Amino acid sequence: HLFKTQHIVREQIMKLNKHRRGFNAFKKIKEKAAKEWEKWSDSDSSFDASASDASSDVVSDEYDISNSDADDKDKYEVFEEWLEDNGARFQDLEICEYDDPQAEKKGKDSNCRGVHARKSIPKATVCATIPIECLITAIMGKEECPIGKKLRNSSVHISDSVYLAIYVLWDRKNPHSFHAPYYKVMPQNLDNFPIAWSEQELAKHLEGSTVLDIIAERKQSFSREYNEICAALPEFPERCGSYDDFLWAIMQVTSRNFCLTIDGSMTNVLIPYVDMLNHKLPEETAWTFDSSRQAVTLTTLQKLPMGSQIFDSYGVKSNQRYFCNYGFSVETDNMDQNEVSIVLPKSGKHTLTVNTWSANSLFNKLRQESRSSSSKKKKGYDDAYYGSSQPESIASERKAVRFMMYTIAQRLNEFPTTLKQDRKDLKDLKKYPLYGNARNAKIQVKGEKEILYYYVSWARVALACLDAIQQEDNAGYKELLKDMQLHELPNEVQVYCNDTLGALRTTKKKKTPSSRPWESPHTDSTANSTNSFVSNSVYSDWDNESISSTYDDESISMASSYRQPKRVERSTRKQRSSRRF
Secondary structure: OHHHHHHHHHHHHHHHOOOHHHHHHHHHHHHHHHHHHHHHHHOOOOOOHHHHHHHHHHHHHHHOHHHOOHHHOOHHHHHHHHHHHOOOEOOOEEEEEOOOHHHHHHOOOOOOEEEEEOOOEOOOOEEEEEEHHHOEEHHHHHHOOHHHHHHHOOOOOOOHHHHHHHHHHHHHOOOOOOOHHHHHHOOOOOOOOHHHOOHHHHHHHHOOOOHHHHHHHHHHHHHHHHHHHHHHOOOHHHHOOOHHHHHHHHHHHHHHOEEEEEOOEEEEEEOOOHHHOEEOOOOOEEEEEEOOOOEEEEEEOOOEOOOOEEEEOOOOOOHHHHHHHHOOOOOOOOHHHOOEEEEEOOOEEEEEOOOHHHHHHHHHHHHHHHOOOOOOOOOOOOOOOOOOOOOOOHHHHHHHHHHHHHHHHHHHOOOOOOHHHHHHHOOOOOOOOOOOHHHHHHHHHHHHHHHHHHHHHHHHHHHHHHHHHHOOOHHHHHHHHHHHHHOOOOHHHHHHHHHHOHHHOOOOOOOOOOOOOOOOOOOOHHHOOHHHHHHHHHHHHHOOOOOOOOHHHHHHHHHHHOOOOOOOOHHHHHHHOOOOO
């Protein structure tokens, strides 16, 4: 009896090892086999042949996956059978579930899975076809869902994404729902989405991050939307669910929905199976709605080797959007995917990114911020936030650049750790495991700091150029521009120093003394010798890495050197106002 039990289990192991997605079913078989062993070991060891044959038949029926009940089947197997029964085709693909230590600690199902190739797939191959009957569209939420119909006739205005979420909430309460197998493979928890984290988790992992403001705004928006719906339809909580259910559905739609044109109408849609592809750039596949097939097709854009994971592109977005909308961060040295917000006294919040538009907008706002309230305003100057406003003088541009350094130094002080420490932490895979919340948050925070250091490095180069222009050191200025090309500084920095600051070379303006910490009238102490400044410090920030990690400690001293003056007695205030910072 024991031998036959082991033999049956061994056969099932061989079958399940062919499919990585069968690991969960394999665990169930091991648990059942262990229970069977305990029963046998506790009973009398003597048994007759007929009993052995009978028990082996029972064991065979119990452990044969192909003959088991639907409850014993793996949820992905049931999901794939449902799709195939309704005309879907994806014979060259398979769903694989990965280890998720974070979920295992909490006793929850893994949220880590992906789609892999069963065999080598050539380029330009339609590897998946999902018929229209299996899709869930926002139109269904408006026209087929009774809750959606009532909301359309009410005074509540909601987006197509919310109609889609409402349909999912309403339909999944139906035990005989056509899409029930699809709902079961959706992540049942929001542990990887920062909007669902506790206040302690947010404070621990995201202190100082711009994401905290975004999460707070979203929570208020979703809560307000849910309350408006409940006010218009008091039966909504009973028929669709609580606020937690509503948040779950909203995040499922946010992270999974596609925008497709179906029969001439553009709509938000959930595409079973295709929405399980993880993100990667550049894209490896392309999806579209094929009117002739009345189905969504997934086509390969390159050859995919056997066993490799198949990726989709969620679009070129910032890490902030990936993190908030999808629950992951892209670990890359490309700063184009990062962004961070700073607050300017007059203009309010401004988002910093590495692109020309953001830089122009920032410098135009900085020029306005650093101007004295008593200075004469030029017509249209204050409103030129998004144009190509030129600096008024060397002194005014120096004020703007130093004000940027001062503002960023204050922003950096809001983080509890330095950029250097963040980079060191990410090398520790035990403390920050792959795909874990702590790691995703650390990547996000690191990216924000990299943007801040990018603009600090820009300001250092700009001050060196301004010093050369003010001293009429044409040779030194040209050498600076030449070294920028040699060190391959970002194009935005070179254009600013060559064109924007170059226009000041023929302009001679008097220095304007000021008491504000970012408006020091003297030349930067690090630029007494332009040539030595060029060779030793300015360009080192862009060598090897985007921003040198050794610059972290310097930010601390920079922040202290540009700190706001303390309040002093009235008798000494006049004398204090002329002190250099």
